[in-house]
Amino acid sequence: MTGAVGRTGSRVRRRVELGLRRLRASALPIVQCAVAAGLALYVAGDLVGHARPFFAPIAAVISLGLTLNSRVRRAAELVVGVSLGVLVGDLLIAQIGSGVWQLALVVALAMAIAVFTDGGTLIVAQAGASAVLVTTLLPPGETGGIDRCVDALIGGAAGILIAALIPVNPIRIVHREARRALDELVAVLHDVAVALRENDRDAASAALDRSRDTQPMIDEMRAAVRSASEVASVSPLRRPRRRMLQRYRELAERTDYAVRNLRVLTRRALTAIEDGEPVPDGLADTLDELGTAVGALIGELGVDGDRERARGAIRDAAHRAAALAEDPGLPYGPSAAVLVAQVRSIAVDLLQATGLDRAQAQQALRETP
Known part of the structure; x- marks a missing residue:
């Protein structure tokens, strides 16, 4: 009886806390x-x-x-x-x-x-x-x-x-939506890594479903950027933030591309597991490393300057994937090449999200680590 009362009290507190958070946000x-x-x-x-x-x-x-x-x-x-x-x-x-x-x-x-x-x-x-x-x-x-x-x-x-x-802070809202989308990108990368590491078809299928569910988050991020830009355009108090909003606009665009490439990667990972194709042993670790790099990008959101820490981590993950593909130890199937290519494509998208243009991002990946 006491345990049931305690659980009920806990649920009530959570509801009250959730309501207060919604009230503060609105x-x-x-x-x-x-x-x-x-x-x-x-x-x-x-x-x-x-x-x-x-x-x-x-x-x-x-x-x-x-x-x-x-x-x-x-x-x-x-x-x-x-x-x-x-x-x-x-x-x-x-x-x-x-x-x-x-x-x-x-x-x-x-x-x-x-x-x-x-x-x-x-x-x-x-x-x-x-x-x-x-x-x-x-x-x-x-x-x-x-x-x-x-x-x-x-x-x-x-x-x-x-x-x-009486303008709201447009950067705060955009930052929240950007973090939410990038957090989900990190989660899917880690889910695919687990599926490859454990050769788990069900885990790969679940990761694919999760990657497909990320599009509404991207759409909400884009909508937040558009709306924040409206606020900055009509409010003199927020106009100095337009430069930062331009960076978030580019981030939203590149995150969208990265998520699309991630879906291709996740489908190919599922195919490799279903067909029993060998993939490089270290590829799962590389995907975890790429997820950590995205985490570094999340940590640098809102920073009005170069995102060098995130760039270095993204570059390292892409170089590691390329090195794995060149390992002559196993006759890797076609899925391995596609997986490595998608890691590179995601890395290019993420490097552009840090402020580089496409040519600079591709050059960064060609440089010897």
């Missing part, structure tokens, strides 16, 4: 949304004089949200979607009246035009929602529709203004 975006909503309501209601400016604070909150992802685009899509829905609704309802089939027709037409025009999810959703409001709440011919377009513009502008004046 604290600034919550403040941004709250301030932007208040500002939008004040401008639309007190300064502009709209009687029911409910859409201004709604637009401000939607344009900001709790994430960094494409806030400027979200604000633009919001304004365009609302304006499109209001325009279609006002024009049609004034001619055909309101009712069930009129509502269906207006919503379908507004959303179809939105899809044809851009296809952005928020534009389409807001066009449909605004058409519904015009059809059901605003009598034809009143100025409510025009006021709501103005409110959407005020809310979107308020959101962008608050994002600029």
Whole structure:
């Protein structure tokens, strides 16, 4: 009984700790949304004089949200979607009246035009929602529709203004996503090394599945870089970080290539195990060494300078793999050559992630260790 109570208490503590971590991570975006909503309501209601400016604070909150992802685009899509829905609704309802089939027709037409025009999810959703409001709440011919377009513009502008004046730290968020993706790259390298060392088909298959699951992390890393660049472009306080963001942009690009090459390596490792092909004995250790090199790259994230420690470790792992392939001790099968070639390709990608261009990375691998 005591043990069950203790386990329950432990689960509750973990949930509370997880909730507090989420709250800390979202604290600034919550403040941004709250301030932007208040500002939008004040401008639309007190300064502009709209009687029911409910859409201004709604637009401000939607344009900001709790994430960094494409806030400027979200604000633009919001304004365009609302304006499109209001325009279609006002024009049609004034001619055909309101009712069930009129509502269906207006919503379908507004959303179809939105899809044809851009296809952005928020534009389409807001066009449909605004058409519904015009059809059901605003009598034809009143100025409510025009006021709501103005409110959407005020809310979107308020959101962008608050994002600029109270900006989140874009580097911190990008760093977190980059570390997450690179940690997974390290984990897959070590999993493949274990599979080769133990000649374990199931472990190799699991490593292949895991490597395929890394793409969403890469996509999130790219999205974080794009969103952080938006913050740096609209906020004067964050513009000095644009040089660092450019390095993260290159890191995201090269990490994507490295992960793609890792999938090829993992498939070939599985093939070698299934076909009983001999591979160099030290290849598993080399993959572990490459994983350690990626760990060094993780340790140098955010460093505004050359990543020499990571470069040296990546070079050493590639040279070691090349030396293993030249070992005349065993008649290695075709998989061995592919595995070594993929180690080299991953090394070139990672060297470019440290700031070298492709020619410099290839030259670094040609140099005698």
